Amino acid sequence: MPSVSWNFISKLPTEGMTKGGILPAITGTVLLTFITTIFAVPFGIACAIYLNEYARPSVLTNIIRASIRNLSGIPSIIYGLFGLALFVQALRLGTSVLSAGLTLGLLSLPYIITTTEEALKRIPTVMREATLALGATQFETIRDVVLPKALPGILTGVILTLSRAAGETAPILFTGVAFYINGLATSFNQEFMALPYHLYMLSTQHQSIGQVRPLAYGTAVVLIILVFIMNCIAFYIRFKQRTQD
Amino acid sequence: MLVSCSADNTTIKIKGSDTEVNLAVQLAESFHSTNPGLFVSISGGGSGLGIASLMNGTADLANSSRSINDLELKLFHQRGINLDSFIFAQDAIAFVVSSSLTIDSITPAELAAILKGSLKNWSSLTGKDLPVNIYGRQSNSGTHDFVKKKLGIDFSPHAKEMNGNAQILEALKSDNSGIGYVGAGYVIHGGSKGIKVLTVYETKNSKAVSPLDAAMIAAGKYYFQRPLFQYYKTGSFEKVKPILDFEKSTSGQKIIRDAGYYPVN
Amino acid sequence: MDIKKRESLDWFFKQAFKATGLLTICMLGGIFLMLLYNSIAFAMDIKPVDFFTGYQWNPGNANGKYSILPLLVSTGLVAAGSMIIAVPLGIFTAAFLSEFAPPKLQAVLKPVIEMLAAIPSVAIGFLGIVLVGPGIAKLFGIQNGLNALNGSILLAVMALPTIITISEDAINAVPKSYREASLALGADKWTTLFKVTIPAAYPGLIAAVMLGLGRALGETMTVLMATGNAAAMPRGFLDSIRTITATVAIEMGEVPYRTTHYFALFAIAAVLFLITLSINLLGEYFANRLRKFQA
Structure with a gap:
């Protein structure tokens, strides 16, 4: 893999993106995933807690569950449209890394809820009952007993979901991704470069596709390695937890 | 935070013609070395995309390899936006x-x-x-x-x-x-x-x-030749001025020539 | 901390958690309303009859043609092709994994399949450009391999993990006694698989196919990169096609907000939304039958 070198991942693109590195695309993807995380993870975990710990079987609960199932089946390009209509237009955030990150957050939400709920389900009811019997409120039970115990399971689901989000392209197409920015993104209201879009651009949109093919291969390799590392971390946490139980 | 996000004055967003994108990227690279405080983000996708983005407020400068058409001009009028253009190459x-x-x-x-x-x-x-x-x-x-x-x-x-x-x-x-x-x-x-x-x-x-x-x-003798335009809102001239000035400078003209286009003199 | 404070904290968090639950309903409602609102705006400009009949998608100018048919046929063609490849392959892999594979091989294959699901769609699309496309061009002696077949092959790869995982659950759920009864009657392993296990797992397998199909229909980047994007009515698998998702991806950036063309893109997205929604609901229905079967 001659195209992937230290220079490739630590330098800015040069000469019309036919030479140089992909550093802005890497930092862009990291920043984007960071925004997705701070938005989707608290909301997703809170919703899963509600569904698993508080909600009783009712019409409302059924509607919430049905919504989550349907949200996870909606094509990602429709999330892109929704992000465009909501964040870029209605909330006037413009095309920016913030709009794109929030859009990916919406996309990730149903997955985080589902995987968190599964992790919570695995905690035996006896543990909750024991704490409640000692006089703790339900919130204290969740905070001090359920969540710490379910943490590895939740973490696995969150990391797997974020690895998907980091590789998504369709939802960020209209919400803030750019071909090129002449520096590293420093604020939330700037447009940004992202690894998956960079690969798309290098392989279909760039003017000298043949010439930049090695860069496209390099970008693909970096993107896949990034996603695989995240997956491996998730698998490791899951494996360790299973051997502990 | 939301309000502060909508006013971004440190990034000039350029969108539009794929024909011009390579050139725009090369200009932006050199531009950065003389104006390190000013970011330029560039996207391609076509001239129509650039003009639409300018109209939608998601671009500051629209690269276009055609002049703006009547339908687009009408839409700009409806939205009460005044336009200016600049030809930077053939x-x-x-x-x-x-x-x-x-x-x-x-x-x-x-x-x-x-x-x-x-x-x-x-x-x-x-x-x-x-x-x-x-x-x-x-x-x-x-x-x-x-x-x-x-x-x-x-x-x-x-x-x-x-x-x-x-x-x-x-x-x-x-x-x-x-x-x-x-x-x-x-x-x-x-x-x-x-x-x-x-x-x-x-x-x-x-x-x-x-x-x-x-x-x-x-000499204008080739049947299929055309000027390359850059459109911007009259109101945002001050914002895009640094990059337009750079395109007119000697080093800007040299980049245009090296990229296979014909500078306008 | 005194009990009053603790209880009010408890109450506060209960409401906060509940609010996030309601947020998911708002999200689905918001997406639905957004599509509906813009589709109605579109229907004011273009007669719905012209939208669902007609043969041309050629939007943008004053007398643009807005027929969804070529896009719909393209979407259907590429997704159907992907299922023709992925369904047999997926079900056999699942059957192999649950019935024949030694535990050690299972332990290796399962994470590999999960990893396959994690590969970004642009990376698969890139594969279509540099590997599958040229391969198809060579194999069929055509000039350019960016066509429906290319898209189908790639979508099959993307739908496989979904199909394998759910099929495997379905096959595992078939009670052991069924197989033992069949084997005791003298049927061999293969006959048992085809005549007993797979028919018994049927509802689960349909659920697997539906959810795989849902994924294939909604995929954007892969088809955008690998199918050539010609908006003409396709005549076969070797034609370039343009799916609904690819059309939205290509054209959404170029349209001025709140014009007919802009509304049209929401309208075709609404059609896609309804299709994937019903396919997913159908899959859900069969998955529920599987759950009852397990219980």
């Missing part, structure tokens, strides 16, 4: 075929017949019984629009719509019966192995002109 469209085809020059009429799909075979032009494969651009491309208007045709529905100039050149290199159109800058930079650029003549007696001939372009 581009010539090259018609490219496989080098194995026995044809060197062509007339606009023959091109029209080929591109609208009425001439489906190369036999009448080259004597070889080969089907014509058309490689064009998407409808949002200024190049697509320019060729369509210049020839006064609608493209054959079977024309392949490629995403960029380079994809067309790549396809033509491996297709011995294809024809496509790209900006002349790309032929120079994309390599010319396996392909050739057709010269264009308007009547039997006139001289065939190559889009790679700088002197003829400067």
Whole structure:
């Protein structure tokens, strides 16, 4: 893999993106995933807690569950449209890394809820009952007993979901991704470069596709390695937890 | 936080023509070394995209390889936006075929017949019984629009719509019966192995002109040549001024020439 | 901390958690309303009859043609092709994994399949450009491999993990006694698989196919990169096609907000939304039958 070198991942693109590195695309993807995380993870975990710990079987609960199932089946390009209509237009955030990150957050939400709920389900009811019997409120039970115990399971689901989000392209197409920015993104209201879009651009949109093919291969390799590392971390946490139980 | 986010004065957003994107990126690279505090973000996607983005407020500067059309102008009026434009270079469209085809020059009429799909075979032009494969651009491309208007045709529905100039050149290199159109800058930079650029003549007696001939372009003699525009809102002139100034500077003009375009003097 | 404070904290968090639950309903409602609102705006400009009949998608200018048919046929063609490849392959892999594979091989294959699901769609699309496309061009002696077949092959790869995982659950859920009864009657392993296990797992397998199909129909980047994007009515698998998702991806950036073309893109997205929604609901229905079967 001659195209992937230290220079490739630590330098800015040069000469019309036919030479140089992909550093802005890497930092862009990291920043984007960071925004997705701070938005989707608290909301997703809170919703899963509600569904698993508080909600009783009712019409409302059924509607919430049905919504989550349907949200996870909606094509990602429709999330892109929704992000465009909501964040870029209605909330006037413009095309920016913030709009794109929030859009990916919406996309990730149903997955985080589902995987968190599964992790919570695995905690035996006896543990909750024991704490409640000692006089703790339900919130204290969740905070001090359920969540710490379910943490590895939740973490696995969150990391797997974020690895998907980091590789998504369709939802960020209209919400803030750019071909090129002449520096590293420093604020939330700037447009940004992202690894998956960079690969798309290098392989279909760039003017000298043949010439930049090695860069496209390099970008693909970096993107896949990034996603695989995240997956491996998730698998490791899951494996360790299973051997502990 | 939300309010502060909508007013971004440190990034100039440039969007539009794929023909100009390579050039814009190279300009932005050099621009950054003289103006490190000012960011430039660039996206391609076509001239229509640039103008629409300008209208939608998601771009500050729209690169366009065609002049703005009446429909777009009407929409800008409806929204109460005033526009200014700036021509920063000349581009010539090259018609490219496989080098194995026995044809060197062509007339606009023959091109029209080929591109609208009425001439489906190369036999009448080259004597070889080969089907014509058309490689064009998407409808949002200024190049697509320019060729369509210049020839006064609608493209054959079977024309392949490629995403960029380079994809067309790549396809033509491996297709011995294809024809496509790209900006002349790309032929120079994309390599010319396996392909050739057709010269264009308007009547039997006139001289065939190559889009790679700088002197003829400067004289405005090539049939498929066009100015490259940059549109901006009158109100945001101060914001885009630094990059426009850079394009007019000597170093900016040199970058334009090196990229295969013809600077406007 | 005194009990009052603790209880009010408890109450506060209960409401906060509940609010996030309601947020998911708002999200689905918001997406639905957004599509509906813009589709109605579109229907004011273009007659719905012209939208569902007609043969041309050629939007943008004053007398643009807005027929969804070529896009719908393209979407259907490429997704159907992907299922023709992925369904047999997926079900056999699942059957192999649960019935024949030694535990060690299972331990390796399962994470590999999960990893396959994690590969970004642009990376698969890139594979279509540099590997599958040229391969198809060579195999069929055509000039350009960016066509429906290319898209189908890639979508099959993307739908496989979904199909394998759910099929495997379905096959595992078939009670052991069924197989033992069949084997005791003298049927061999293969006959048991085809005549007993797979028919018994049927509802689960349909659920697997539906959810895989849902994924294939909604995929954007892969088809955008690998299918050539010609908006003409396709005549076969070797034609370039343009799916609904690819059309939205290509054209959404170029349209001025709140014009007919802009509304049209929401309208075709609404059609896609309804299709994927019903396919997913159908899959859900069969998955529920599987759950009852397990219980």
